[in-house]
Amino acid sequence: MRLSRFGVVALSVAFLSGCGGEDPKPSGTTAADTGISFGFDTGSVSDVGEDTDSCPGGAGCECSGNEDCDLAVCLATKDGSKCAAACTDSSSCESGQACTTVTTAGGDSPTVCVDAAVHLCDPCKSNSSCGAPGAAGAKCVQRGDDGSFCGVACGDGACPSGTTCQDVKDIEGKAVKQCMPADGAACTCSPLAIANELSTACGGEKGCAGVRACLADGKEGAPKGGGLSSCLGAKSSAKESCNGTDDDCDGQTDEDTTCDDDNACTIDACEAGKCSHTKNAAACDDGDACTENDSCATGTCVGTKKACDDNNTCTTDACDMKTGCSHAPAQTGSCDDGDVCTSDDKCTAGKCAGTAKDCDDNNACTADSCAAGTCTNKASTGSCDDGNPCTEGDLCGTDSGSGQVACLPGKTKSCDDSNPCTKDTCDKVLGCVGTVDVSITQPCYTAAPKTKGVGECTSGTQACKTGGGFGACTGEVVPALKEICNTLDDDCNGKTDDNCTGGGAPVLVWRLGSSTISGGNGSGVQARIFLGGDGFGSGPVAGASTTVEIGFYAWLASWLK
Numbered sequence: 329m330r331l332s333r334f335g336v337v338a339l340s341v342a343f344l345s346g347c348g349g350e351d352p353k354p355s356g357t358t359a360a361d362t363g364i365s366f367g368f369d370t371g372s373v374s375d376v377g378e379d380t381d382s383c384p385g386g387a388g389c390e391c392s393g394n395e396d397c398d399l400a401v402c403l404a405t406k407d408g409s410k411c412a413a414a415c416t417d418s419s420s421c422e423s424g425q426a427c428t429t430v431t432t433a434g435g436d437s438p439t440v441c442v443d444a445a446v447h448l449c450d451p452c453k454s455n456s457s458c459g460a461p462g463a464a465g466a467k468c469v470q471r472g473d474d475g476s477f478c479g480v481a482c483g484d485g486a487c488p489s490g491t492t493c494q495d496v497k498d499i500e501g502k503a504v505k506q507c508m509p510a511d512g513a514a515c516t517c518s519p520l521a522i523a524n525e526l527s528t529a530c531g532g533e534k535g536c537a538g539v540r541a542c543l544a545d546g547k548e549g550a551p552k553g554g555g556l557s558s559c560l561g562a563k564s565s566a567k568e569s570c571n572g573t574d575d576d577c578d579g580q581t582d583e584d585t586t587c588d589d590d591n592a593c594t595i596d597a598c599e600a601g602k603c604s605h606t607k608n609a610a611a612c613d614d615g616d617a618c619t620e621n622d623s624c625a626t627g628t629c630v631g632t633k634k635a636c637d638d639n640n641t642c643t644t645d646a647c648d649m650k651t652g653c654s655h656a657p658a659q660t661g662s663c664d665d666g667d668v669c670t671s672d673d674k675c676t677a678g679k680c681a682g683t684a685k686d687c688d689d690n691n692a693c694t695a696d697s698c699a700a701g702t703c704t705n706k707a708s709t710g711s712c713d714d715g716n717p718c719t720e721g722d723l724c725g726t727d728s729g730s731g732q733v734a735c736l737p738g739k740t741k742s743c744d745d746s747n748p749c750t751k752d753t754c755d756k757v758l759g760c761v762g763t764v765d766v767s768i769t770q771p772c773y774t775a776a777p778k779t780k781g782v783g784e785c786t787s788g789t790q791a792c793k794t795g796g797g798f799g800a801c802t803g804e805v806v807p808a809l810k811e812i813c814n815t816l817d818d819d820c821n822g823k824t825d826d827n828c829t830g831g832g833a834p835v836l837v838w839r840l841g842s843s844t845i846s847g848g849n850g851s852g853v854q855a856r857i858f859l860g861g862d863g864f865g866s867g868p869v870a871g872a873s874t875t876v877e878i879g880f881y882a883w884l885a886s887w888l889k
Contacts, residue, residue, distance in 0.1 A: 352538040354648075387399075387411055388413065399440060400436075401438060404446055406518035408519060408523075415427035425443055425462075426441070427442075442460070444462040446460045447466060448478055449478060450478045451476070451526045451529060455500065466480050467498040467500055470498065470499060470501075474540070479508050481504075491507040496508060515556065517542035519557045525547075528564065531562045542556055543557055554613065563577055569582075569585055572600060573601070582598045582601060594630055595607075609624050609625075614629040614630065614633060617650055618652065636652075641680065642678050643678050644656045644658055661674070662674060668836075669685045669701060691733070694706060707733040709723075719737040723736055743760035747796065748798075749798065764796050765792060765793055770798065772801035773787040773801070782821070783816065783817025783819070784808075785805050785806060786804065789801070806820075807820040810827075811826055812829060813829060
């Protein structure tokens with residue numbers, strides 16, 4: 329163990345354990361906070377210079393504890409822990425340092441040079457975290473949403489270079505005078521603050537509730553190269569507004585803010601935390617459907633009144649701010665449709681209409697029209713109707729008698745209806761008329777045409793009925809079903825008494841032979857046989873088992889009867 333020139337051993341100094349971000353833990357060693365005097369020049373604050381020839385243990389040499397130093401005092405500086413230098417007063421210390429007496433753990437009280445601004449600008453959470461030997465009265469100063477940072481007491485007005493003595497409030501809300509960066513400049517992190525990752529709450533005034541910390545390069549949330557982070561973890565549901573504040577806690581101020589005054593005739597913008605509305609001359613819409621050609625004038629949207637007159641006397645014109653022009657039909661009222669070829673003009677369903685002037689000259693062969701209020705009847709050609717239903721193919725032409733154009737009759741119309749029972753005439757009013765004549769007759773024959781006029785067959789007569797059409801055929805003689813032996817051609821086949829039946833004398837037939845007639849059932853047979861000619865005929869034969877033998881003797885017997 330190294331011994332100091334004062335024989336002090338194992339010093340434990342309270343300011344070695346003090347951190348800007350956390351309150352220092354209590355210890356048996358305290359720094360004297362009275363009778364300290366220090367001065368600052370306009371140069372930068374510097375630590376005790378290291379004399380490499382006296383290291384280790386000499387003033388300014390790096391140390392990790394009191395035992396590493398000749399004076400047994402290892403001081404915390406912004407650039408790390410260094411061995412303290414002995415002093416008699418502040419003039420014997422480096423610029424920016426103060427000469428003060430410290431109490432060691434062994435009870436000795438050496439007088440050494442200390443860095444009074446060792447915690448200046450460190451992020452802090454309490455006043456006690458800013459204290460250090462020679463820094464009596466240092467406070468944790470509120471700096472708005474940026475957080476809280478350590479200051480240096482400036483009762484005598486002296487402050488380190490780059491800072492000024494300012495009236496501020498400490499973290500407890502008390503008014504104090506502290507040395508802080510001039511002109512509102514931001515605090516930066518010292519190597520000591522980065523090594524201890526000192527932090528402060530941020531965004532408190534706007535409810536962002538985040539944390540800013542001194543972080544080494546590469547640490548999550550650290551800026552490039554290391555240093556003081558932005559407000560990490562800050563969250564807010566507030567909507568950004570034009571007020572110069574980061575309302576939504578996203579690290580940007582007044583971005584995407586709206587200063588819309590709902591006036592299309594102004595250009596809206598957010599400038600320096602305040603909304604501005606500059607007049608323009610743009611086209612716009614004044615929201616009134618009864619105006620047109622709307623434009624901005626002196627910051628107000630103004631339009632020209634819309635003309636809704638449709639020049640129609642048969643409508644009622646009006647304008648509604650929401651729907652615009654309307655033209656309701658006038659149901660009644662006189663008007664002028666502007667046509668001299670009409671008269672008695674009236675409004676109907678919103679339109680003016682009159683009755684067309686009558687220019688009809690009742691001549692089918694003229695084209696009637698009206699022009700400029702005057703009727704014209706121009707001769708025309710082609711087919712027409714002379715009004716007589718008993719003519720057809722009427723044509724327009726010049727009447728030979730009057731010399732005027734007229735409908736000349738065509739040929740007489742044929743009224744033949746192809747009905748033999750009607751007398752066909754033409755009436756000049758009714759046209760063709762067919763009248764039934766019951767006196768009209770015609771010959772008729774209902775049997776096969778080849779039999780008419782053959783034998784006994786003759787045609788009859790049909791007379792017209794009152795209702796039209798011919799009646800039944802009367803007086804005709806048609807072929808009989810069977811030839812009767814009566815010397816007549818009853819079946820109209822051109823032969824007389826062939827295969828006949830009934831009365832008349834037998835005919836001698838020189839051809840002899842016999843025939844069998846089957847029929848009857850033993851009840852008797854009636855038969856009359858004629859032999860000769862083309863065959864024979866017989867009367868009725870009943871049954872199915874009678875046989876008649878016919879021969880010469882039978883014939884002779886029949887002839888002799």
